[in-house]
Amino acid sequence: MLTLPLREAREMERRFTGLNTHLRQVVSQSVPPHNRRGEADIHIESGHTGEPPLAGTYVDYEPAPREYELSVAQTVLRVHSRVADLYNQPMNQTERQLALTVEALRERQEEELVNNREFGLLHNADLTQRLHTRSGPPTPDDLDELLARRRRSEFFLAHPRVIAAFGRECNRRGIRPRTIRHQGAPVISWRDVPLLPCDKIPISETGTSSVLVLRTGEENEGVVGLHQTGIPDEYAPGLNVRFMGIDEKAIISYLVSAYYSAAVLVPDALGVLEHVEVSR
Secondary structure: OOOHHHHHHHHHHHHHHHHHHHHHHHHHOOOOOOOOOOOEEOOOOOOOOOOOOOOOOOOOOOOOOOOOOOEEEEEEEEHHHHHHHHOOOOOOHHHHHHHHHHHHHHHHHHHHHHOOOOOOHHHHHHHHHEEOOOOOOOOOHHHHHHHOOOOOEEEEOOHHHHHHHHHHHHHOOOOOOOEEEOOOEEEEEOOOEEEEOOOOOOOOOOOOEEEEEEOOOOOOOEEEEEEOOOOOEEEOOOOEEEEEOOOOEEEEEEEEEEEEEEEEEHHHHEEEEEEEEEEO
8 A cells, every 4th residue: 555644645636637636536436335245235224203214225236247157078978889789788888888977077067166267166255255274174163163154054065084184173172073964874064064075175285175165055145056958968957968970980979068157146155264284
């Protein structure tokens, strides 16, 4: 920041008329009051009697919201025609190979949703929702701070080694995290918020990683996944399989494509605990 004594500022205004005009325009601009989240305050009157004049208000909105272009992961599945003709019993070889291909695409999609520079969760968390650990390893205090920054946190995402490091910190303090069932599987939790393993969250060469906490769903103003339905030759939501023909070697080709992206609807829907040590 550049500061000037008032006397020198007046001298600058006298010498440079363009600067004087610009400063007066800035001062004359009326900026509406904002709350701590940067949104325009909604003026509400309460506790009054009689008929006093009520203050006018408006709800802040983004005039040019961010647009998300769906990303794509693609591959070409090749199956020899004799395999499809002779070896589809008792198991359909084409269907099994296609299922494995789709699974690999979904794995790549998960990695992109976490690490992509444009829409990945690690790179789209608001600066106010990024925290550092208190002492290095992930502690109950760190997770409490993450939960305190948002409402209705649904789950944590962390690398399995980070979850193991959190378990060591709990053991050191004599705390036993509660085990709950999430989608039919037992997982450990903190404050009844499940810690779900995600090996797509990277661990740096120095042995540090990150912990994500999310609130999901459009109705909850959370993190939402984006995909297009009703695409040609749709195999699953946002994924299609298109026949590409048979070449001169009798090999059948299928183009398998997955379209996806993710959006954080409001800043407090996603939080990140950074520089989490896992090797201590």
